[in-house]
Amino acid sequence: MDGATKTLVELRKVAKSYGGTEILHDVDLVLRDGEFMTVLGPSGSGKTTILRIIGGLIAPTRGAVLLDGADISATPINRRPFNTVFQDYALFPHMTVEANVGYGLMVRGTARREIKRKVAETLGLVSLDGYGGRYPAQLSGGQQQRVALARAIICAPRLILLDEPLGALDAELRRQMQRFLKQIQREIRTTFLFVTHDQEEAVTIADRICVMNKGRIEQIGSPQEVYYRPANEYVARFFGDNNLIDATADRMDGDAIALTTSVGAFRCAGNGSAISSGQPGKLLVRPEAIAFDAGSANPNRLRVRVEEANFVGPISQVRVAATTHPETTLMIKLPSRAAGLPVEVGGETEVSWSDRECHFVPT
Amino acid sequence: MSLRSDVIPASTEGEELRLGLYRIVTTVLAYAIPGVFILLPLVLFLVQSFFYVDHGVEVRELTLRNYTRFFSDAAFVPVFLRTCLLCLAVSAICLILAYPVAYLLASLQGRRKYVMTLVFVVPLMMSYIIKIYAIRAILGGNGFLNRILLFLGVIDQPLGFLIFNLQAVALTLAVLLLPFAILPIFIALERIPRNILDASADLGASSWQTFRKVIWPLSLQGTIVAATFAFVLALGDFVTPQMVGGTSGMTFGRIIYSQFGFAFNWPFGAALSVVLLVLVLAVLLLTSLFARARHQL
Amino acid sequence: MIRISRTATAVLGIIAGFVLLVLYGPLLVAVFFSFFGFQNNAVQWDSFSFAAYAALANDEGIIEAVVNTLIVGAAAVGLALVLGTALAFHYNGSRSRFREALQLVIFLPFLMPPIITGLSLLIFFREADIPRSLWTVVIGHTVFVLALVYRIVLTRLQSLRSSLVEASLDLGASRWQTFRYVLLPSLLPAIGSAAILAFALSFDETLITLLVTGTDSTLPMRLWGMMRMGFTPDINALVALILVGSTLLALLAIRFVKLPTQQ
Numbered sequence: 001m002d003g004a005t006k007t008l009v010e011l012r013k014v015a016k017s018y019g020g021t022e023i024l025h026d027v028d029l030v031l032r033d034g035e036f037m038t039v040l041g042p043s044g045s046g047k048t049t050i051l052r053i054i055g056g057l058i059a060p061t062r063g064a065v066l067l068d069g070a071d072i073s074a075t076p077i078n079r080r081p082f083n084t085v086f087q088d089y090a091l092f093p094h095m096t097v098e099a100n101v102g103y104g105l106m107v108r109g110t111a112r113r114e115i116k117r118k119v120a121e122t123l124g125l126v127s128l129d130g131y132g133g134r135y136p137a138q139l140s141g142g143q144q145q146r147v148a149l150a151r152a153i154i155c156a157p158r159l160i161l162l163d164e165p166l167g168a169l170d171a172e173l174r175r176q177m178q179r180f181l182k183q184i185q186r187e188i189r190t191t192f193l194f195v196t197h198d199q200e201e202a203v204t205i206a207d208r209i210c211v212m213n214k215g216r217i218e219q220i221g222s223p224q225e226v227y228y229r230p231a232n233e234y235v236a237r238f239f240g241d242n243n244l245i246d247a248t249a250d251r252m253d254g255d256a257i258a259l260t261t262s263v264g265a266f267r268c269a270g271n272g273s274a275i276s277s278g279q280p281g282k283l284l285v286r287p288e289a290i291a292f293d294a295g296s297a298n299p300n301r302l303r304v305r306v307e308e309a310n311f312v313g314p315i316s317q318v319r320v321a322a323t324t325h326p327e328t329t330l331m332i333k334l335p336s337r338a339a340g341l342p343v344e345v346g347g348e349t350e351v352s353w354s355d356r357e358c359h360f361v362p363t
Numbered sequence: 364m365s366l367r368s369d370v371i372p373a374s375t376e377g378e379e380l381r382l383g384l385y386r387i388v389t390t391v392l393a394y395a396i397p398g399v400f401i402l403l404p405l406v407l408f409l410v411q412s413f414f415y416v417d418h419g420v421e422v423r424e425l426t427l428r429n430y431t432r433f434f435s436d437a438a439f440v441p442v443f444l445r446t447c448l449l450c451l452a453v454s455a456i457c458l459i460l461a462y463p464v465a466y467l468l469a470s471l472q473g474r475r476k477y478v479m480t481l482v483f484v485v486p487l488m489m490s491y492i493i494k495i496y497a498i499r500a501i502l503g504g505n506g507f508l509n510r511i512l513l514f515l516g517v518i519d520q521p522l523g524f525l526i527f528n529l530q531a532v533a534l535t536l537a538v539l540l541l542p543f544a545i546l547p548i549f550i551a552l553e554r555i556p557r558n559i560l561d562a563s564a565d566l567g568a569s570s571w572q573t574f575r576k577v578i579w580p581l582s583l584q585g586t587i588v589a590a591t592f593a594f595v596l597a598l599g600d601f602v603t604p605q606m607v608g609g610t611s612g613m614t615f616g617r618i619i620y621s622q623f624g625f626a627f628n629w630p631f632g633a634a635l636s637v638v639l640l641v642l643v644l645a646v647l648l649l650t651s652l653f654a655r656a657r658h659q660l
Numbered sequence: 661m662i663r664i665s666r667t668a669t670a671v672l673g674i675i676a677g678f679v680l681l682v683l684y685g686p687l688l689v690a691v692f693f694s695f696f697g698f699q700n701n702a703v704q705w706d707s708f709s710f711a712a713y714a715a716l717a718n719d720e721g722i723i724e725a726v727v728n729t730l731i732v733g734a735a736a737v738g739l740a741l742v743l744g745t746a747l748a749f750h751y752n753g754s755r756s757r758f759r760e761a762l763q764l765v766i767f768l769p770f771l772m773p774p775i776i777t778g779l780s781l782l783i784f785f786r787e788a789d790i791p792r793s794l795w796t797v798v799i800g801h802t803v804f805v806l807a808l809v810y811r812i813v814l815t816r817l818q819s820l821r822s823s824l825v826e827a828s829l830d831l832g833a834s835r836w837q838t839f840r841y842v843l844l845p846s847l848l849p850a851i852g853s854a855a856i857l858a859f860a861l862s863f864d865e866t867l868i869t870l871l872v873t874g875t876d877s878t879l880p881m882r883l884w885g886m887m888r889m890g891f892t893p894d895i896n897a898l899v900a901l902i903l904v905g906s907t908l909l910a911l912l913a914i915r916f917v918k919l920p921t922q923q
Contacts, residue, residue: 055830056830057826057830076829077826077829077830078829078830078831078832078833078834079832082830083830083831084826084827084830086823086826086827087823088821088823090821090823090824090826090827091827092824092827092828092841092842093846094845094846095845103828103831103833103841104831104832106841107828107831107832107833107834107837107841108832151827151831152831155831155832389746389750390750390754390756392746393746393747393750393754393762394758394762396743397747397762397765397766397806398765400781400784400799400802400803401765401766401768401769401803402765402768403784404780404781404783404784405768405776405780407780407783407784407787408776408779408780408783408784411783460675460678460679461679463671463672463675463676464672464675464676464679466662466664466672467669467672467673467675467676469662470662470663470664470669470672481911481914482680483676483679483680483683484914485907485910485911485914486683486684487910488860488864488906488907488909488910488913489687489864489903489906489907489910490863490864490880490902490903490906491864491866491880492864492866492880492883492884493687493690493883493899493902493903494686494687496690496883496887496895496899497686497687497689497690497899498686499887500686500689500690500693501685501686501689507689538682538683538686541679541682541683542683552662555662560662560663570663570664570665570668578662595773596773598773599772599773599774599775599776599867600773600775600867601775601867602866602867602870602884606884606887616773616775619775619779620775620870623779623782623871629783632779633779633783636775636776636779639773639775639776640772640773640776643772643773647771
């Protein structure tokens, strides 16, 4: 979906302080028209603050919010063409589903018949036909979620802001809703800004991910970029059980980097950015990229001792330690087989990985 | 539910001005109305207590003579102390009757609990003066009780001691204030989590031990609130003593009221009320200190 | 729920029965004698009549007192609702250091003995040269029930999720629309129960009224005057009517106010 390149909303050096404590530090962010952007970070990372600043619920301490290139920092919340799906849905408990969904049109003075028609249409879009007469309390969590979404969609906003909307749902419903949101977003071709702390959810749902930590943006990129080519150690650690080994970049060899570590020398594909010789950092290998087959042509090889093996359903996890330097351990994930693992706990073997599957993260 | 103050203000300057003006006006009103109709009268009342009356004319000079008169004139301090004792007695009667009732209500279940609680709480909403009247109609020399006793031949002269004395005042106040005492105790008992009681029983405590060691300490705060309610409400009443107290049932509240009626000595009445107010505030303060201390345990 | 033995239940039951007798007995006796006469120390069973009630309907003093009571109640409740709601909004939206002090002032007339509230208003009216009338009674009652209304509305206001207001604004509503369509409907049950309780309090208020009233009397004062004369079947009839009225009001209020029940 990278076809859309027109900028919709831009944050320029936006900062927010509460009582002298700055919780958002000079953030720059560009939202492209029509994309599904996820802001990902742990609680307290400033991700909800960004959403509330864009929505107009709070004013930034410094910096500017731009819509189509025009500064809207002083535009009040009720005049921004954005709508929010709140974490607790914030459905009006005393109104029916129909009244809830039609609220945005009603306060704009839309004719009653027109409201009725649009509400029916929007309820159809979120598969809630026939639920118009019910009250929010009579709906399940997933249904309330869809009412909240319909209530935002009906106003035809330029941007829909979603504040951890799936947090209260159970795992299965969550996956369903992720697919549903993605599908709706394609159907109505509206930009979504989705805030979550769940990295798996972010990877599943987003066109682009903005990873946040302590009030700063750590990386912005496609799910694949963020997953395979983390910009720094923080992002690398945030996405699962990455193996990270202290390393020094030795020299550039075409597009590849030669690395020296305490357990030997390795080669990694470069990421295009210039890296100086002697640059310290981490060698990053994803656990599923490491193979046990000694006969492969992979350039990166390491003699290890199997420390621990766990069967966790579809995959098995094996922890190994370098024979020459037992403090260096690697986590390996491989598909489970009825025949069991190709290695035994306590045994020695050789593991290998491709130079395309590893990555150097400078520190 | 109002807006956070850092919500972006309305956009145009005119609107901002209007909003700012609106804020100022509402803030001024918010302070002015309670200030004029609650605080100012209280201040005037306090000041009044330092004036004095000379030959039926009010003299507007600040003096302590009303207070010295209260403490030096033998007529007032004894009544004050007797009224305190009376209210303590009312409070005690209320507790002795209210605790068992609240306990019984707390032990009921479902609909029965709801209905029974209503039955004991509804009298709170019933007319106060009517209850006094009804009690007087029962206890009076011509009252229902005397007539029944006469009719049954138990007595041949109406009993005079049933009414128009301090005992009658205490009993009437106790009846009036009972629902006020039941409610806080009931709420305190209801707040005790069920699993604590189960745990106590599970650990082998008898129901008496559970009561003594668990329920009683946990309901103590509500019980003290109940006692305070009864005491403070009894203290300020002057209609009940007037209706059932007769000449021997003089209370402090009646003396205050008479200063504004027959005696027409407002400054002295105000001073006596200040004394009453100080006592009430002291009791409320003690109760809240006690409640806070228990809360920290 | 507390569990108790059968013996304990029996003992507590006897005490509760006694309390019920004390609470309701005198009132029921009064109601009884509004229908029956009493002569020579014996109930006249054949004297059942509604004569006492008919007499009430012709008593202009009583009717005037009832009307006065209703006027005072309605005016005081109306004023207290507007003021109490406005003050609750002010407290909730304010970050001023003085808001706690303001709240204390609002609570004062409810915390202090009514005689103090009544006396201070009495002195205030004299100093301000406001002649005592039904309107001074209205002010007295408003000040008295204000704390109750304020507290009930504030509690409800504070229990509302802030996201409801945010959602309304987010959907394009103005502040006024947000108040009209979201806040007010959410507060209505609280405002309703506050109104009923406040009216019941006002209806019954005697101590403050006695101090600040002029020549017009309200029902409790009329009763107080009648009782000084002695007992008549008319009073009993009035008692019965007021009892029915306050019980209905109490039941109505309870429909709104939930009793604390075990989680």
